[in-house]
Every structure is written in C-alpha cells, then in structure tokens.
Amino acid sequence: MDFKTPIAKAQGLGSAKTGTMHWWLQRVTAVALLPLSYWLLAFLSLCVSASYQQTLTWLQMPWHSACLAAWVLAAFYHAALGVQVVIEDYVPGEARKILSVWLANLVFGLLALTALLALLRIVVKG
Amino acid sequence: MAINAPRPTSPHLTIYKLPLTAFISITHRLTGILLSAGLLLFVLILSALAMGEASYLTLQAVLQFWLIKLIYWGFVFALCFHACHGVRHLFWDAGYSFDKETLTRYAQIELIAACILTLVILLAV
Numbered sequence: 001m002d003f004k005t006p007i008a009k010a011q012g013l014g015s016a017k018t019g020t021m022h023w024w025l026q027r028v029t030a031v032a033l034l035p036l037s038y039w040l041l042a043f044l045s046l047c048v049s050a051s052y053q054q055t056l057t058w059l060q061m062p063w064h065s066a067c068l069a070a071w072v073l074a075a076f077y078h079a080a081l082g083v084q085v086v087i088e089d090y091v092p093g094e095a096r097k098i099l100s101v102w103l104a105n106l107v108f109g110l111l112a113l114t115a116l117l118a119l120l121r122i123v124v125k126g
Numbered sequence: 127m128a129i130n131a132p133r134p135t136s137p138h139l140t141i142y143k144l145p146l147t148a149f150i151s152i153t154h155r156l157t158g159i160l161l162s163a164g165l166l167l168f169v170l171i172l173s174a175l176a177m178g179e180a181s182y183l184t185l186q187a188v189l190q191f192w193l194i195k196l197i198y199w200g201f202v203f204a205l206c207f208h209a210c211h212g213v214r215h216l217f218w219d220a221g222y223s224f225d226k227e228t229l230t231r232y233a234q235i236e237l238i239a240a241c242i243l244t245l246v247i248l249l250a251v
Contacts, residue, residue: 027216027219030212030215030216031216033209034209034212034213037205037209040168041202041205041247044168044171044198047171047175047182047185047186047189048186048189048198052175052179052182052183055175055182056175059175075165076165079158079161079162079165082158082159082162083158083159083162086155086158086159108162108165111165111166111169114169114173115168115169115172118169118172118173118175118176119172119176121176122172122175122176
C-alpha cells in the first residue's frame with residue numbers, strides 16, 4: 001500500500017519547488033527598498049561631508065538606525081535573490097549552480113550580519 | 127546536448143541590433159550585479175564609522191579621491207536606474223502596458239527619470 005499523498009510525491013521534484021515565494025519576496029523587498037533607500041543615501045551623503053559627531057548623532061536617532069537596519073535586511077535579501085537568478089541563468093551544471101547559489105547566500109548573509117553588528121556598535125556608542 | 131555537428135543555428139545576439147527595451151533589460155541586470163557588489167563598500171563605510179573617529183576621517187579622505195567619487199556617482203546612478211526599471215517591472219507584474227509603443231516610450235522615460243534623479247540626489251545632498 002502506498003500511503004503517500006500526491007503532494008508528498010511531487011515535492012522536491014521538477015518545478016514543485018519554492019519559485020513563487022522567491023518571486024514574491026523579490027517584489028516585497030523591492031517595494032520596501034523604494035522608500036528605505038532614502039536612509040542609505042542620507043547616510044552616504046553624511047559620510048562624504050559631515051563631521052564624525054554629526055554622522056554619529058544622526059545615525060543614533062532611533063528612527064534613523066531602525067530604517068537603516070531595515071534597509072540592510074531588505075537590500076541584502078533582495079541582492080541574494082537577484083544574484084541567485086543570474087547564477088541560475090548563466091552557470092552551467094546542476095552541482096556548480098547549487099554550490100554557487102549557496103556561496104552567494106553565505107556571502108550576503110555574512111555581509112548583512114557584519115553591517116547589523118556595526119550598526120549596533122554605533123548605536124551603543126556614548 | 128552535444129554541439130559538435132556544424133548545424134545551421136538561428137541568428138542570435140551578434141546579428142540583430144539590440145532594441146532599446148533589450149538594452150534597458152540587460153542594463154537592469156547589470157546594475158543589479160554592480161549594486162550587489164557595492165553592498166561590500168557599504169559594509170566597509172559603516173564599519174569605518176563603527177571603529178571610531180580616526181578610521182572615519184581616513185574614510186572621508188578616501189572618499190575624496192576622484193576614482194572613488196566616480197564609483198560613488200556610478201553607484202547612485204545604478205541605484206536610480208535599477209529603481210526606475212524596477213517600478214516598470216511592478217507595472218508589468220500588475221498586468222499593465224505590454225503593447226509595443228508603450229514599451230519603447232516607457233524605456234525612454236525610465237532613462238530620463240534615472241538621469242534626473244541622479245542629478246537631484248547629487249546636487250541636493
């Protein structure tokens with residue numbers, strides 16, 4: 001007797017994967033990044049011209065640090081999703097493709113963590 | 127699939143002149159990759175601020191180099207272009223404006239909007 005449901009048999013095979021979620025999250029992060037990019041640009045322009053204390057004070061305001069942290073989460077996730085599509089299109093061979101996507105996710109994950117920890121250190125500065 | 131037989135193949139990228147929409151499409155992907163690489167620079171900038179005033183001042187000195195300035199402006203333009211064409215993709219996702227005349231016109235609008243946005247950002251901030 002085969003007690004497996006049809007969905008259990010199909011999962012993990014062919015196109016019964018998580019493509020829809022990938023596509024949807026790419027859009028969700030994209031829409032989030034439209035307003036959040038303001039905080040990136042404001043922060044970058046401060047780094048170009050403002051004094052150390054000015055930039056620190058600006059970034060230590062709860063609203064600004066929260067929005068820049070949100071930008072980090074959305075941007076690095078959006079980048080990982082996008083680079084995955086590029087890898088899937090251009091890298092030949094299934095094994096190399098999967099390894100490349102893992103590597104890209106690992107790099108973006110570590111970079112995002114580094115950014116968030118740096119932000120934390122800035123926020124708790126005196 | 128083996129491609130050792132000298133079979134005739136369909137004319138491809140090297141034959142056709144790229145229409146504006148195709149050029150915009152590949153530029154979207156290209157700017158996406160460049161922006162992803164730029165995230166590394168963002169982490170460096172944030173880390174420099176986190177490490178204290180001395181490293182922040184070093185960062186500001188580095189940001190004054192003409193090549194770094196060029197990369198900075200390129201990053202801002204790539205961001206503006208990627209955002210403009212991204213909004214265009216959201217229109218498509220919602221099922222609007224697939225007809226041929228609109229495609230080219232929207233592509234022109236995107237390019238102009240990206241340039242104006244870049245100028246506004248670089249002059250205003």
